Amino acid sequence: MVGVKPTDQQYPQGLVGFILCAYPAPRTLPHRRQLREYEFVCATEQMRSQWMNAIRQALQGHPIQPQQAVRPRHLQVLVNPKGGRRQAKQVFQSIQPILEDAHCQVSILETQGGEGTIQAVRDFDLSAIDGFVVVGGDGTVYELINGLMTHGDAEVAIAKPIGIIPAGTGNGLGKTILDLSQETYDPSNAAFIIAKGQYQPINLGVVKQDGKEYYSILSLAWALISDIDIKSNKLRFLKFLGSLRSDLYAFLSILALRSYRGRISFLPAPDWPPSPDTPQPDLLAEPQPADIETSTASAWQVLEGEFIALWVMNVAWATHSVLAAPHARLADGYMDVLIIRKGITRWRLLTAFLKIATGEHLLIPEMEYYKVRCLHLEPLSSEGLLAVDGEQIKYRSVEMNVLANHAQVFCR
Numbered sequence: 001m002v003g004v005k006p007t008d009q010q011y012p013q014g015l016v017g018f019i020l021c022a023y024p025a026p027r028t029l030p031h032r033r034q035l036r037e038y039e040f041v042c043a044t045e046q047m048r049s050q051w052m053n054a055i056r057q058a059l060q061g062h063p064i065q066p067q068q069a070v071r072p073r074h075l076q077v078l079v080n081p082k083g084g085r086r087q088a089k090q091v092f093q094s095i096q097p098i099l100e101d102a103h104c105q106v107s108i109l110e111t112q113g114g115e116g117t118i119q120a121v122r123d124f125d126l127s128a129i130d131g132f133v134v135v136g137g138d139g140t141v142y143e144l145i146n147g148l149m150t151h152g153d154a155e156v157a158i159a160k161p162i163g164i165i166p167a168g169t170g171n172g173l174g175k176t177i178l179d180l181s182q183e184t185y186d187p188s189n190a191a192f193i194i195a196k197g198q199y200q201p202i203n204l205g206v207v208k209q210d211g212k213e214y215y216s217i218l219s220l221a222w223a224l225i226s227d228i229d230i231k232s233n234k235l236r237f238l239k240f241l242g243s244l245r246s247d248l249y250a251f252l253s254i255l256a257l258r259s260y261r262g263r264i265s266f267l268p269a270p271d272w273p274p275s276p277d278t279p280q281p282d283l284l285a286e287p288q289p290a291d292i293e294t295s296t297a298s299a300w301q302v303l304e305g306e307f308i309a310l311w312v313m314n315v316a317w318a319t320h321s322v323l324a325a326p327h328a329r330l331a332d333g334y335m336d337v338l339i340i341r342k343g344i345t346r347w348r349l350l351t352a353f354l355k356i357a358t359g360e361h362l363l364i365p366e367m368e369y370y371k372v373r374c375l376h377l378e379p380l381s382s383e384g385l386l387a388v389d390g391e392q393i394k395y396r397s398v399e400m401n402v403l404a405n406h407a408q409v410f411c412r
């Protein structure tokens with residue numbers, strides 16, 4: 001009786017009956033309406049199971065095919081345990097669930113560095129790989145690209161999309177991709193882009209020197225820039241500095257400023273610089289073949305003299321905090337070139353350095369900016385450094401050409 005409101009016929013008589021009826025039923029015990037709903041659910045459940053049995057009988061001899069399972073994407077992951085703050089393994093563990101939730105299966109390779117990594121990439125069985133993921137910095141991407149381009153089946157290898165989880169020091173390519181995908185600079189956002197699975201073409205640079213070829217996805221640097229890139233590696237043991245390492249070295253190099261003699265020849269884009277009326281281009285739009293053909297028709301330019309810096313950029317961001325080439329597009333068939341000649345004051349250079357995170361360094365008149373199809377550098381100073389994607393190459397004449405839309409990166 002307690003907890004279930006009695007019907008009229010069941011009302012007990014007198015004072016006891018009045019108290020029992022006025023006393024509200026405890027919520028934990030079923031109310032009569034709830035009981036009726038329960039009975040209804042039981043009845044419909046019974047009907048449902050009867051219908052299902054009827055359908056099963058009708059379909060006997062006509063088994064239903066199980067739904068085709070979505071094939072998981074197989075990603076070959078390259079983790080550089082020595083990149084950046086040496087946190088790449090932990091970074092990958094933290095984002096792995098994002099890839100797994102997106103039906104990605106991963107195989108992990110810990111890189112050895114240099115030729116060891118390039119050879120390991122050449123040995124990959126491509127039939128089992130849908131894409132690559134680099135957990136490291138631009139140096140590891142460079143090794144991956146060079147391994148793919150010299151793979152026995154290079155055409156198939158370089159067509160596989162590449163994703164970047166930034167775990168190096170600079171991570172210029174990772175930052176460029178995150179920026180184009182309108183995501184903030186963070187490993188989980190980078191994993192999210194890979195999980196989404198969309199990819200875009202990207203130019204590659206081919207650097208030729210002494211009959212050898214190197215493939216670049218980021219940059220060719222000479223003078224002040226390569227000095228900072230290569231010499232700041234000496235401070236790598238100061239792990240806590242992270243990317244501040246190159247900022248510190250840049251500041252010291254500007255104080256002890258020196259110039260380098262050389263000859264820079266290049267084939268500029270015919271429509272550069274654009275007139276102020278030209279609408280802003282879509283940064284991911286593929287180039288029209290006509291754009292590339294007309295560029296070869298334009299005349300070579302030759303600059304000879306003393307230079308402070310040469311930076312040939314394939315993408316916009318040189319590091320996650322250096323927007324060196326704000327006009328660079330992923331697949332426009334051009335490289336963006338920043339040249340600083342001797343004559344700029346230390347103060348102006350320092351101002352440019354402080355503004356480079358937003359691309360406003362280009363407002364300083366001494367910054368010369370070109371878009372080029374190919375470039376030839378002949379260093380005329382006896383000593384100096386040259387770097388491709390932050391990796392040192394021999395200090396002698398070098399040529400760089402664009403391979404338009406040659407690789408693919410997970411982006412957007």
Ligand SMILES: Nc1ncnc2c1ncn2[C@@H]1O[C@H](COP(=O)(O)OP(=O)(O)OP(=O)(O)O)[C@@H](O)[C@H]1O
Nearest residue numbers: 083084112113114136137138139140168169170171
């Ligand atoms: N197991 C390893 N031991 C020693 N060096 C390695 C190993 N694996 C990779 N390397 C080297 O580490 C160097 C740096 O790699 P990476 O570019 O990934 O990081 P980073 O230099 O910190 O980042 P960024 O290039 O973006 O500034 C590369 O030259 C690579 O050859």
